[in-house]
Amino acid sequence: MAALALAKHPAPARTPAFATGAPQVRPVPAATDASATLDRVGTTVSYIRGKTIIEEGNPAEHVYKVAAGALRKVRLLPDGRRHITSFLMPGDFFGFAEGACYTHTVEAVADVTLVRYSRRGFDAALEQDPRASRHFLGLVTRALSATQDHLLLLGRKSALERMATFLLAMADRRASKAGAELDLPMNRSDVADYLGLTIETVSRLITRLRSLKIIDTPDAHRILILKRDALQDLSAGQAGAA
Secondary structure, three states: OOOOOOOOOOOOOOOOHHHHOOOEEEEOOOOOOOOHHHHHOEEEEEEOOOOEEEOOOOEOOEEEEEEEOOEEEEEEOOOOOEEEEEEEOOOOEEOOOOOOEOOOEEEEOOOEEEEEEEHHHHHHHHHHOHHHHHHHHHHHHHHHHHHHHHHHHHHHOOHHHHHHHHHHHHHHHOOOOOOOEEEOOOOHHHHHHHHOOOHHHHHHHHHHHHHOOOEEEEEOOEEEEOOHHHHHHHHOOOHHHO
16 A cells, blocks of 8 residues: 555544534544454544545545445446446445545445544554454455355345345344344445346345345335345245245
8 A cells, every 4th residue: 555644633523423424533442353453544434324435536645444324335327327436334444545536435324423534554463463454354355255245145146145245244243032123224225236136126026035035125225034045045046935
């Protein structure tokens, strides 16, 4: 990463962040694990739902870690269509760029709290603390694996298999237990653009899974997984599950 001057901690916002849409900035609480070194060079910022955190093509000056909430990582195709490459959840990092500019747009799909680092400060922290470096390497490895899984999902799986795989992955990421409600912060349009489907197809698939009593939908953002084994069979392409 290009070396940039280490940013000083910004002063606290004078107006409530969630009233104006401006980021609320405050010091990062002390941490006790391998991320402590990183936290010492970061500041906490908060944004409201719908806010653009970074925009494709802008100078890549910061790296972020998700502390709370959820975001979508977006690329626009040449014909203007939107493709969501990933959803970012607590513990995820984003904002990395090989060059001087960001290659993705990142938007909040819910109110979010982030830890923001200058690129130079982040690099220096990893060099100074081997524990932080190993911890971060593990996170990057898992992120790359998730990207490969997503490519497989788009390239080889049917629409129903994609939906089943998505619900299982979200349940695992949100630590939802069997029989517990899964809170999905993203809307169906987001899900469609992530899975490479239309909104109508996403709605039809959810209705089908509900009719099979594999899931229930208390409301648009909550899904109750009733039969995880059946959902796993669908994800694996076992048509008999449906």
